[in-house]
Amino acid sequence: MIIEMKNIRKSFGSNDVLKDVSFMIKGGEICALLGENGAGKSTLMNILGGVQPTDSGSINIDGKQVVFHAPSQSQEAGIAFIHQELNLINDLPIYENMFLGRELKTKRGSLDLERMHQETIKMFKQMDVDLNPKTMVRDLDSSYKQIVEICRAMMTNASIIIMDEPTTSLTDQETERVFKMMKTLKDHNVGIIFISHKLNEVMQFCTRYVVLRDGNLVAQGNVSEVTSKDLARFMVGYDVRTDPLLREKKLGKEILRVEGFTYYHVFRDISFSIKSGEIVGVTGLLGDGRSELFQSIFGAEKVSSGKIFLNGKVVSIKSTTQAINEGIAYLPRNRKENAIIKDMNIMENASIVTWPKFSKKGIINKQKHEETFREQSKVLKLKMGKLTDSITSLSGGNQQKVVLAKWLATSPKLLILDNPTQGVDVGAKEDIYDIILKLADENIAVVVLSSEAQEIIRVCDRALVMYHGVIQGEVALEAMNEHTIMSLATGGQLS
Ligand SMILES: Nc1ncnc2c1ncn2[C@@H]1O[C@H](COP(=O)(O)OP(=O)(O)OP(=O)(O)O)[C@@H](O)[C@H]1O
Ligand SMILES: [Mg+2]
CATH class of the missing domain: 3.40.50.300 (P-loop containing nucleotide triphosphate hydrolases)
Known part of the structure; x- marks a missing residue:
């Protein structure tokens, strides 16, 4: 044919x-x-x-x-x-x-x-x-x-x-x-x-x-x-960079510490910490448990044992609302299913998690809210018509940018990005990487979950590699290369 x-x-x-x-x-x-x-x-x-x-x-x-x-x-x-x-x-x-x-x-x-x-x-x-x-x-x-x-x-x-x-x-x-x-x-x-x-x-x-x-x-x-x-x-229409994005790091105080986090067979004995201004990658293959682990940290899933410390204090996060109030933001892995409400317009989708921030005594300051969203969409080069257009009138990659803008507007201290560049084009990917670096510069702790080793290498300061629910190894600097990451992700050991 x-x-x-x-x-x-x-x-x-x-x-x-x-x-x-x-x-x-x-x-x-x-x-x-x-x-x-x-x-x-x-x-x-x-x-x-x-x-x-x-x-x-x-x-x-x-x-x-x-x-x-x-x-x-x-x-x-x-x-x-x-x-x-x-x-x-x-x-x-x-x-x-x-x-x-x-x-x-x-x-x-x-x-x-x-x-x-x-x-x-x-x-x-x-x-x-x-x-x-x-x-x-x-x-x-x-x-x-x-x-x-x-x-x-x-x-x-x-x-x-x-x-x-x-x-x-x-x-x-x-x-x-x-x-x-x-x-x-x-x-x-x-x-x-x-x-x-x-x-x-x-x-x-x-x-x-x-x-x-x-x-x-x-x-x-x-x-x-x-x-x-x-x-x-x-x-x-121009050459896209592919080299690692080197930056001057100024790490602050510890934001998050996880100790002995366990959820049955999904993830076991997970311990790590992350400082303000730091970008930590988490990667692995199918069944590594990374998404489930961070959903638990965000209060969306339960855990069977382990402790979380935020700013040095032990906390027990029981719901996502509580997590947002504690300054955690979580961009989910699958936009199509978990991040977009098809029957709502662009602004409504963008507001879902941010309206408490823009409201006083239950009344939302709509103008301020829209201004903030517009600013962010400019930074993200979001291509859209009116804020009241249906979210489904946007192209896939632009929907992803709305979701990102929405979480950025919560001004988090800890930003968890699961598969952040899903469906975005090569140019916009670079824009998102630039934003991640800028956020780290503003002292936000950023966690990037990704199955693309190249993505991790480009933006992260160090990376945790998971295998069947455990942290198999941590890599940084020269050790943060595709070969080492793949070897850990398939159950190998650091030499
Ligand atoms: N039903 C619609 N109503 C109004 N505008 C629309 C509609 N469908 C698409 N558009 C607009 O047409 C343009 C092209 O969208 P399209 O979905 O074809 O892009 P795409 O190349 O598939 O992008 P992506 O890689 O992000 O999926 C966009 O500006 C989008 O907002
Ligand atoms: Mg498309």
């Missing part, structure tokens, strides 16, 4: 998102669709997926013009779309989710649950996915939800699959699994449009690339003929 999108234009009000974009994909290739946050990648795919109409231009499939008025028409034409935001129903088991909108029926017209169950088992076997189809979706880790979405798309026997940032919240191991699936599909002559901000993935797995900037297609070609530095430059 060959799909050609020709001279596509799309505006939202005065925002000309796609000015004149022509894009092509054919079976058997994996084409990376790249561009900064808000460049129009999802919008272009929404048009191909029948989610949104185009203002002008045309779509041809194998030389014949088609017009999609609804997602179902695009699906019937052989296009499957895995959206940037998850689209599963929590209260149904996996196998029913696999057939949403195209349920199998018995001859008498009722749902054929048995056949849907069997088909799902077959699919999982083919894709080497180790999941029980009867599990309720609500009980799945978000990464597994993503994998279910991918399998569902594959089940439609699509000729072209659109994957809008499928790996943003996946660990390396899970990402591997997705790539294995993609390779199988490519070998079966399926064409894949792959949107990602992780350029190393693009370099490794894509055959072709296309870059959008300022509403135009600015570069395209074969991945084998470029470097990831080239791709980054095409996206943002």
Whole structure:
């Protein structure tokens, strides 16, 4: 199958998102669709997926013009779309989710649950996915939800699959699994449009690339003929730095100390401390327990034993509200599921944790609050329309910036950032790193949780590497390199 999108234009009000974009994909290739946050990648795919109409231009499939008025028409034409935001129903088991909108029926017209169950088992076997189809979706880790979405798309026997940032919240191991699936599909002559901000993935797995900037297609070609530095430059229009960000440290008093923190098999005997002005990384592989550990410190999860000291005093944090009042902020690992309320507008989303700070006797000083948020969004180069626009009108990376701005506005003493650059483009990543350094300069203690060793090396003063719920080792200076981190993360010892 060959799909050609020709001279596509799309505006939202005065925002000309796609000015004149022509894009092509054919079976058997994996084409990376790249561009900064808000460049129009999802919008272009929404048009191909029948989610949104185009203002002008045309779509041809194998030389014949088609017009999609609804997602179902695009699906019937052989296009499957895995959206940037998850689209599963929590209260149904996996196998029913696999057939949403195209349920199998018995001859008498009722749902054929048995056949849907069997088909799902077959699919999982083919894709080497180790999941029980009867599990309720609500009980799945978000990464597994993503994998279910991918399998569902594959089940439609699509000729072209659109994957809008499928790996943003996946660990390396899970990402591997997705790539294995993609390779199988490519070998079966399926064409894949792959949107990602992780350029190393693009370099490794894509055959072709296309870059959008300022509403135009600015570069395209074969991945084998470029470097990831080239791709980054095409996206943002200038050279992106990759060297470690050296800084002058002035560490203050100890802010947080954790002693013997334990939660059954999730994490054990965790002890460490962090000073004001310090940036500490925490990394590891799937099942290392780092997110759970910091959720516990933030009062969102219980612990079975251990002590926390804040500013030298022992505290018992029983709720997240208490944690916020103690000056702790926590940016969660998965924006799609834990940080955004889809039915609220931008300002409401930004206010959720900050309104107590801007209110006196229960009355919120709205103007002051909005001013503060505007200032922060300027620093973060947040691309948005009005504060009252729906949060879902923002591109994925810009939603992430709203969440970051929201936590910064709590003026924390200890800032915990779990997967802080999920879904943000290479340029904005640098902006976020600069902000982290600036915050440390302002004497905030920052913890960066990340599975990307490179990210840890770039911004952190030192890093704790976890393995199966324990701190396997601590690295700093020259020892903070990819090789040592990986060796600790897989259970090795510091030599
Ligand atoms: N439904 C909508 N209403 C209004 N504006 C929208 C809507 N959908 C997208 N936009 C705007 O269109 C622009 C492009 O958004 P899009 O989601 O296509 O970006 P993207 O390239 O996918 O970015 P990201 O990498 O952050 O996901 C943004 O400025 C966004 O705010
Ligand atoms: Mg997008």
